[in-house]
Amino acid sequence: MRAAQFCHSCGKVQPPAPADYFTFFGLPRKLHLKEAALQREFYELSRKLHPDLSVRADAREQAWILEQSSRLNDAYRTLKDPIQRTQYLLGLEGVQLEEQSKSATEEARTAGTVKKQVVPPALLEEVFELNLQLEEARLAKKMGEPDPELVRELEQQKKKWEAQFEESLEELKGYWHEWDKLIDHDAAPEKRAAVRDKMVDLLNRRNYIRNLVRDVNEVLEG
Amino acid sequence: MASDRIVGIDLGTTNSLVAFMQGENPVVIPGEDGSNLVPSVVALDERDQIIVGNAARKYLIETPERAIYSVKRLMGRGVEDVRDELKLFPFHLADDLQAGEVLRIRLGEKTFTPPEVSAFVLRQLKRNAERYFGAPVTKAVITVPAYFNDAQRQATKDAGRIAGLEVLRLVNEPTAASLAYGLDKKQNGIIAVYDLGGGTFDISILKLQDGIFEVIATNGDTHLGGDDIDNLLLTIALDDILGDLKIDLRRNAEAVQALRKAVIDAKIQLSQHTTVTISIELPGGKHYAREITRENFEGLIQPIIDRTVGPCRQALKDAGLKPEQIDEVVLVGGSTRIPKVRTLVEELFQRKPHVDLNPDEVVALGAAVQANILSGGSEATENMLLLDVTPLSLGIEVAGGVTDKIILRNSTIPASATQHYTTQIDGQANVAIHVLQGERELAKDCRSLARFDLKGIPPMPAGMPRIEVKFLIDANGILQVSAREQRSGTEAQIEVQPSYGLTDEQVEGMILDSFDYAEEDFRQRQIIEARSEADTILAALEKGRKSPAWGVLTRDETKNIARLEKALLAVKNADDHKVIREAIDALNQGTMRLAELMMDSAVATALKGKTMEDADVGEGPTAPHPMAKAEFE
Structure with a gap:
């Protein structure tokens, strides 16, 4: 209806x-x-x-x-829009994805600090390596001695993260499947909460990756 | 109904047009001089009368300080925005302008705001349409560049009101063009409309499906067009003259205008010919002549037309489409006649553009189609519906001077967003909200739309009030804001300070002022109304002749009626409404008994068991007396 x-x-x-x-x-x-x-x-x-x-x-x-x-x-x-749809549904389920990040941003701003982003545990190691490379590349650029090899490595990194970003949508669709089945079977709230939390984690990871790609682009283009 | 006729208006930077739907097809209404295009030029003649269009053009050269053109560039803008413009355009701003005030432009001894100047053009178009229909025109659809922001749209709507037009809808120019194109083609698919006009550039990508025209993405530049090419050529010519002939014409407004006309003519000719010569007499008897080849011209304008590439790429990206996924590219705007522009579009979209439409008229024709849809549609427009988008993101300034976007660009309109606010200190009664439009991160880089003060918040501890503010972009692309405090349920009072724009009171004042210039309009209107009233009574008389009541009249009576009818026919086309009215009144008097008899026979027939309709009174029982004097407000 x-x-x-x-x-x-x-x-x-x-x-x-x-x-x-x-x-x-x-x-x-x-x-x-x-x-x-x-x-x-x-x-x-x-x-x-x-x-x-x-x-x-x-x-x-x-x-x-x-x-x-x-x-x-x-x-x-x-x-x-698949992502907006998922976010909206999670919102109806009581998750305040956007507001959470918005209030965190505001808080950081009033405190004059940079907003802390929690690195999704699964990415910890890779992100650590990437951040080192980014730092190095920024420094090299500041000194006016861009390092061609480093640039090549960063371009590799960019490709890799962009691929991960694309893949995350497929992964999300897998959770949709689980979710829809639970709805069809009128499953218990705890079961729904489990899938819901997986989707929240995935969306957070996806956002994090998007920001990483943006950072890499800034260094490559800027 | 004739009085409900809605016209479509293209209020252009260089030319303006008015059109309407005649049967299956939209047509442009010509002016008195027979021309479809009314140049958007406004001048003040020796007797301080406003002159518009072709007739005003001679003032541009003879008395440039008493003429204005390209005023569209100033619509909805502040002094700070137009500094660069002023270097290139001979706009004379009023001396006493305050910061933040709506611009006022000098025209002779008087000053006018851009909406008032545009209103003069609109009034001319309105007059042209009224002459054409022989009936008053009060409702219109007006087109605006798709990339116009809120203030520019509001200024256009104000111009309509000042001109005595109810603006039922503002339609984006490329979208309007797509309506005219779609009416013709009736094909499903994805089209791009590339619209390079006199002063603005728009690109819109639309999905056409079974009569729905859904805009997917739009982009543009509200300060890019043929004017820029003219200015470039003019600068080169002025430099030339200074260098070769040692004459500095820059301060000679008349000579600059004459030279501007010469370079524009050369530009237009270069679309047909491969070489032209600019040749012009200068003050002091010297002569300036310069040959320009098309190749030369194309090299010069390349940087200008290249500025259309970025917006096109962005629109494609926003639409999530590749050039080869576009089924057709439609060209709109006079500047798309330039062969180099066509080549650029062809390269960009990898296909030959559709050039069958008249680029000067298609926007007005599309506005007429939209006017027809708004008035309930016809067979030709049945099932047609336009779903347009907002070209710019709407945002709110948050802590740190950052823009928090709440409605993203390319959202289908009407669109809305709800935000919640609270107070920072105990008992705080006001909350200030700064609304922005634009894509940039920082508030200072976006366009300030308005500052709102939420007032009358009931006294509560800090953080307790929960004020819900609803932002809504209507189908014209104009923002509306409402607010309520949710805990107390009180409607919060909103005080709006538009960053650039006229208040309601100012517009009302301008409507009154405009009557000073509208004497001629008013006279014309009275004539038109009298003529249409004459037609009504003459038609009613025709009906009366066929009714049984006619036979009851005496010979003298019918003779008298025939005499009065002849008298009315004789003066009907006179240029004096009083004479027409007198003849109408006389005929009314003379037919009074006929009217009564018709009513009686209608009633008698009804009593015999027939219906009123059979009695052929023409109207139902509650209709006015068929011969009664028409009522006018």
Whole structure:
């Protein structure tokens, strides 16, 4: 069942009722999703909710339409993207991924320190090596003696991390599978929490890798 | 209904157009001089009357201090933004401008804000449309560069209001062009619209599917266009003249304008010819002549047109597409006539661009299509719907002067985001929010949109209030903000200080001021209204002749009606609304008994068991008396 955007008898747009994005589209809280079907549904709802179709409605109805159509767009934007969709679902499950990092950033800023990033344990060794190379390369550049061999090594590193970044999406899709099965079987909360935590770890690792690639790019290009 | 007719307007840097949907096809409405393009030039004549369009162009050369062009470059911008512009364009700003104030430009002895100047152009277009329809026009769709920010959009909307137009929608120019293209082609696929106009550049990538026009990514530069090429050529010519002939023309505004016209003509000719000669008489009887080859010209403009490459690559990247995944590239804007620009597009997208559309008119035509969609659509536009995006990310300044992005660029609009705020000290009643637009990390590098003060927060210990602020970008790409304190449920009061823009009161004032210049408009409008009223009564009379009531009238009565009808027909096209009105009133008086008889016979027929419709009164029982005087506000 889709959230009630329209009146059942007259078809008019209704004032928005609080509903999460999955409910808005009438979807279960599962992570595998047919993108083509979602797009079809988005287009179909747009044909009913877009403000262009009701410039003659009265002010109150127009306000509802604006609210409903922005919600439709916000929901579609979030659900169509695999990472955003996962993050959003984790948010509904009580994990505050984004806010956590945001408040950490703010805290570090007010304290005047650099935000500490916890290195995912699995990456500890590799990151240690990369950071040494980055430091060396920055120093060499500062001295005006760029080291071609080091640059080559960093380019290797970049390729490796970019590959890991891509792979993390496949790994995430594996967890989606586990998650969706638990939902289908109405599994116990502890079981869901276990998969949820695996996804949180993976997303944190993914973010960390993205920042590493950015650092390498900065040294290579800057 | 005629009074509900919505027109589409392309308010361009160099030229402006008005169009509407005639049956299946959008058409441009020509001006009185027969030309489809109204140059976006505004001048003040000797009698301090505003002149717009082709007629204003001669003032550019004769009395440059009394003429303004390319004002679109100044829309929604502050003094600090336009410093560079002022070196190249002969805009004369008012002397008493305060920092943070909306720009005012001198025109003769008077000063006008950019929205007011644009409103003069809009009013001319409105007049052209009213003349064409013979009916008032009050609603419009206006196009803006896709990459226009909030302040530039707001300024355009203000211009519409000042001109007496209800702006039902602002549409992005490349998107509008895609509507005109899609109406024609009716094909599914991915298209890129490359729009290089007089002063702005946009690139938009769209997915067309079964009537849905979904913008996937857009990028651009609101200060890049044909004007830049003109300025470059002008600078070269001025340097030439100074070097070879030892004449410094820089302070001679008239000569500079004449030279500008000459280089623009040369630029245009170079799209057809491989060599042209700029030849111009200079003050003091000297003559300047210089030959330019196309090769030479292409070398000169390369750095300018290369600036379109970055935005195109970024748009492709944002869309997650490779050039070969684009099914068609559509060219829009006068500057895409330059062969070198076409070559650049071909190399960039690895295909020959679609050049069948008239690059000057396609945006206005698309605006007319959108106007038709807004007015409920027709067979031609059935199923067409535009899903556009916001070109720039919306952010909030957080601690440390950093931008926290809350709505990312290329989000489909309307789009919204909710943020929560609290207080830092006990009993704090206000919270200040700084809203930004742009992609940069630091707030100072982004465009300041507005500062909001949340006021009237109920007294609570620090950190207790939970204020929810909702940011919403509407279908015009304009920001709306609302806030509420969640613990007390009080609607927080928001005081907005737009960083660059007019307040509502200022716009209201300008609407009043504009009446000084609108006398002619008002007169025209009265004539148009009187004529349309005359048509109504004449049509009603025609109906009356066919009704049984007609037979009941005496010979004298029918003769008198025929005389009055003839009199009205004779003055209907006069240029004086009073004369038309008098004839209408006379005919109204003369047909009073006919009207009564028609009503009576309608009622009698109804009593005999027939319906009102059969009685052919033309209207239902609640309709006004068929011969009654029309009511006007």
